Amino acid sequence: MRKLIDLRMGLFLAALFLVTVLAPVASTLQAGSTFAMPSYLIPLLGKYLCYALLAVALDLCWGYAGILSLGHGAFFALGGYAMGMHLMREIGARGVYANPELPDFMVFLGWDELPWFWYGFSSFPFAAVMALLVPGLLAFVFGWFAFRSRVSGVYLSIITQALTFALLLAFFRNEMGFGGNNGLTDFRDVLGFSLSAPSTRIALFVLTAISLAACLLIAKAITVSKAGKVLVAVRDAESRTRFMGYRVESYSVFVFTVSAMMAGLAGALYVPQVGIINPGEFAPANSIEIVVWVALGGRGTLVGAAIGALVVVALKSWLTATFPDLWLFALGGLFILVTLALPNGLLGLLDRFKPRRAKPAQEATA
Numbered sequence: 001m002r003k004l005i006d007l008r009m010g011l012f013l014a015a016l017f018l019v020t021v022l023a024p025v026a027s028t029l030q031a032g033s034t035f036a037m038p039s040y041l042i043p044l045l046g047k048y049l050c051y052a053l054l055a056v057a058l059d060l061c062w063g064y065a066g067i068l069s070l071g072h073g074a075f076f077a078l079g080g081y082a083m084g085m086h087l088m089r090e091i092g093a094r095g096v097y098a099n100p101e102l103p104d105f106m107v108f109l110g111w112d113e114l115p116w117f118w119y120g121f122s123s124f125p126f127a128a129v130m131a132l133l134v135p136g137l138l139a140f141v142f143g144w145f146a147f148r149s150r151v152s153g154v155y156l157s158i159i160t161q162a163l164t165f166a167l168l169l170a171f172f173r174n175e176m177g178f179g180g181n182n183g184l185t186d187f188r189d190v191l192g193f194s195l196s197a198p199s200t201r202i203a204l205f206v207l208t209a210i211s212l213a214a215c216l217l218i219a220k221a222i223t224v225s226k227a228g229k230v231l232v233a234v235r236d237a238e239s240r241t242r243f244m245g246y247r248v249e250s251y252s253v254f255v256f257t258v259s260a261m262m263a264g265l266a267g268a269l270y271v272p273q274v275g276i277i278n279p280g281e282f283a284p285a286n287s288i289e290i291v292v293w294v295a296l297g298g299r300g301t302l303v304g305a306a307i308g309a310l311v312v313v314a315l316k317s318w319l320t321a322t323f324p325d326l327w328l329f330a331l332g333g334l335f336i337l338v339t340l341a342l343p344n345g346l347l348g349l350l351d352r353f354k355p356r357r358a359k360p361a362q363e364a365t366a
Contacts, residue, residue: 003224004217008347012303013213019045020209024202039198043273046205048313050270053212055293055309056302057262060219062291063300064228065255066152066235070287071160072263074167075135077281079264081171082134084184084277085118086127087195091188104186105179115177124191131268132261139260140253147249147256152238161284168282183278190272201273208269212306215262219302222258231255292331295338298345307346 005013023045026037054076061067093100097107101114120126142163146156174180193200222228233241234248242248271277280286289312297308312334319327342349 004220008303009220016209016213020206042201042205046208046273047270048310049208049212050266051313052306052309053215053266054263054290055305056215056219057259058290059294059302059305061255061259062294064223065231065252067252067256068157069160070157071164072290073287074164074282075260075263076267078135079131079267080271080277080281081178082127082131083268083271085121086124087187087190087272088184089122094188109174131264135264136257136261140257143253143256147252164282164284164287168279171279171282181279183276185276187275195272204273211265211269216302292335296334296345298347301347304345304347
């Protein structure tokens with residue numbers, strides 16, 4: 001347990017617990033109170049935590065196994081679409097066209113029947129399982145072929161980005177049955193609770209915080225285990241690790257699949273809080289931005305990745321609201337800053353200010 005929860009992990013989880021408790025309480029206070037917080041900030045904070053979970057997912061495979069994936073935005077979006085499909089089925093006859101069998105966009109496009117891949121999504125447990133299974137299965141199949149072929153480094157990054165772009169183009173097509181460029185939206189409720197109700201928003205926020213804490217602990221447990229040490233060996237010296245008899249591709253597929261499932265979970269929690277999912281989430285630029293989050297916070301730290309995501313998305317929200325034309329320049333500047341001045345991220349910068357332990361004085365030799 002001591003290895004699982006170190007000082008950084010303990011401090012972050014404590015801060016997360018305080019925010020999870022205090023933010024909902026502050027949102028219920030009357031307007032004008034000293035500690036009152038606007039209710040719209042609850043889903044915004046929930047969205048930030050989803051991004052933090054996504055950053056932890058990428059850091060697990062990049063920071064510890066050296067797998068630089070530029071396709072994690074795809075796993076995030078697939079998890080989001082799985083949950084969005086359930087929320088669309090929950091609308092039922094309350095839609096614009098009052099069709100209990102087909103979502104509104106299918107009626108508008110002239111679909112006669114529900115596609116087979118929509119079957120089962122009227123069930124919340126089924127949708128929750130698919131939000132994990134679909135990204136995980138895609139990552140497993142992709143990783144099985146890629147890692148067995150010993151594709152790594154920049155070549156693997158390019159292939160993952162190509163996969164994301166291919167999914168972007170596919171989901172933009174109306175014939176795919178996922179709403180085309182408009183995506184899925186106009187969600188009403190989940191499990192019978194209105195998504196616009198403050199209590200539902202608070203519940204989703206708390207659930208997201210719990211999921212982030214759980215995934216942090218799961219990822220930490222993997223990294224401190226024997227398998228985690230092998231993953232670090234694969235990252236630092238893949239050929240030597242293979243020569244020692246370890247099946248490198250098996251470890252790589254495992255961590256890549258777990259990471260994708262975490263990203264899918266982040267997407268599933270993101271959609272009901274934001275209220276929309278569209279093909280724009282597959283954009284390769286989104287996956288590159290995730291890499292910036294992890295690099296800024298500190299690659300190979302887990303907690304640093306979550307902090308980096310929170311810092312960057314908060315900065316993005318502020319800049320896009322006040323200086324919308326500056327955001328892309330700021331993102332590029334952050335990338336250059338991390339590359340040149342902060343190779344170990346923000347947590348690495350803090351380590352520089354740690355007092356060095358004094359070396360024990362050597363005994364005088366006769």
